[in-house]
Amino acid sequence: MVMRRYLYITLFSLLSVACRPTPVEQHLEEIPKENLLEVLLQGNERFSEDHPLHPDQTLDRLRDLSQGQHPVAAIVSCSDSRVPPELIFDQGLGDLFVIRNAGNIVADYEIGSVEYAIEHLEVPLVIILGHTKCGAIGAFVEHEHEHSHHYSEYIQKIIDFIDAEEEEQVLQRGTIDFYEKAIEANVLHGIHELKNKVPLVSELIAAKKLRVVGAIYDVETGRVRVLENLD
């Protein structure tokens, strides 16, 4: 009996090693563009399972890149210190073109930055990345309460921006999952803004040269969940 138990344990250990994602041997720019999202999610799996590879984070890599950058994805994420895209996707220098602000809102400067990444750096993937426990969205969720906190002018501008999003306005207030839904609605707004305001985005999507996806990062588990059916 004991022997059998050990056999099972050994088999299980072997299997879990075999099931781990394969180490990154290629630079991200060498990976076919249709596989990029999957490869980034594999990086997130390494991060969330606590065995990151920290690829391409050396001074040598930076020197190689000094002649020019070829990032493979543009990511709009929150400034929250728990959400650094390079770490949570386990990537390195030159891989990701990152735009961050409190609340990962997509306004004029963010649209311009993503446009630059698509048009001039030819990134084939854009991710609008929200996250759980987002303070900016939390402030928006709270702001309708009578005794809610009063913010300074510029913080209030962020809250007002989120408040004005059509995707937020259609949500039912006061439900148990309002906060969670508001985080998703804000991501959805970013995607709609890019598609509506940048004709090139729709053209490239139609030509299958660009993917724009929304995702939510969980600050407790470290996992990124891609939002499906966003259109």
Ligand SMILES: [Zn+2]
């Ligand atoms: Zn946040």
